[in-house]
Amino acid sequence: MELIIFYIFAFIVLTSAILVVSLKNTARSLFLFFVVLFAMAGLFIFAFADFIAITQILVYVGGVLILMIFAFMLSNKQLLEDLQNTSKKFLSLPNWQSLLVAIGFLVVMSYGIFEWQEHTPRWITENIHKGAVIGPSDNNIEELGIKFMTKYLLPFEVISLFLLAALIGAAHLSRKEDHS
Amino acid sequence: MITLTHFLLVSAALFSIGLYAVLAKRNAIMILIGIEFIINAAILNLVAFGKYDKINYGGQVFALFAIVLAAASVAVGLAIILNLYRKHQTINPEQTTDLRD
Numbered sequence: 001m002e003l004i005i006f007y008i009f010a011f012i013v014l015t016s017a018i019l020v021v022s023l024k025n026t027a028r029s030l031f032l033f034f035v036v037l038f039a040m041a042g043l044f045i046f047a048f049a050d051f052i053a054i055t056q057i058l059v060y061v062g063g064v065l066i067l068m069i070f071a072f073m074l075s076n077k078q079l080l081e082d083l084q085n086t087s088k089k090f091l092s093l094p095n096w097q098s099l100l101v102a103i104g105f106l107v108v109m110s111y112g113i114f115e116w117q118e119h120t121p122r123w124i125t126e127n128i129h130k131g132a133v134i135g136p137s138d139n140n141i142e143e144l145g146i147k148f149m150t151k152y153l154l155p156f157e158v159i160s161l162f163l164l165a166a167l168i169g170a171a172h173l174s175r176k177e178d179h180s
Numbered sequence: 181m182i183t184l185t186h187f188l189l190v191s192a193a194l195f196s197i198g199l200y201a202v203l204a205k206r207n208a209i210m211i212l213i214g215i216e217f218i219i220n221a222a223i224l225n226l227v228a229f230g231k232y233d234k235i236n237y238g239g240q241v242f243a244l245f246a247i248v249l250a251a252a253s254v255a256v257g258l259a260i261i262l263n264l265y266r267k268h269q270t271i272n273p274e275q276t277t278d279l280r281d
């Protein structure tokens with residue numbers, strides 16, 4: 001039963017992601033991107049990461065997507081047109097070549113995953129043996145808060161400084177230039 | 181019972197779709213969306229492995245860090261795209277061949 005719901009979510013993610021990259025209309029793609037992110041949040045819940053799912057919805061759907069729609073609307077109608085013209089420069093692969101590369105990556109990674117399946121890392125088997133696995137009844141948010149303030153305090157501070165710097169940089173870049 | 185393999189397969193497929201978008205699209209916003217797909221696939225992997233790490237919660241903590249990094253990269257990337265559009269009147273990466281004014 002669990003697995004069926006998991007695969008429904010996975011199906012939504014993959015079909016809408018394929019639609020996002022195959023549709024010609026950028027506005028439709030942006031709104032389908034929304035669906036992909038919501039379904040990804042659903043997949044996170046299956047790994048018992050409820051707080052990550054909420055953050056995904058808050059940050060991506062509330063922030064990133066609105067930002068993208070803004071950028072899309074501040075550029076003009078030209079974006080609605082089909083920009084897919086092929087040219088002969090390096091790194092401007094025609095569609096079929098990029099499709100080939102993507103499918104090649106998928107095949108290699110799936111092969112790797114199926115090969116890897118028989119050799120589970122020792123820390124995973126040890127943790128399953130000890131019972132140190134996150135379960136459905138654990139209070140993740142409390143644990144995460146404690147971990148952020150104790151064990152992961154330095155990365156937390158670094159990431160906040162980084163976010164501050166990135167946002168100041170973005171605000172500076174998108175400012176209208178005054179000719180001084 | 182959902183094992184690790186299911187999560188890994190879904191995220192591998194999402195990664196490939198993102199890679200296709202980055203390689204094939206001629207629109208900077210769509211390329212950014214492809215990068216977001218790749219980052220999301222990575223976050224799914226982090227979360228799936230983090231399920232087996234109750235002592236450190238490493239997977240979930242770094243998944244949160246990755247979400248923050250993705251948000252910052254989108255903010256800076258969109259600012260650059262807007263500037264590019266203002267200067268060159270196009271966001272096709274093919275046609276922006278110079279970096280200086």
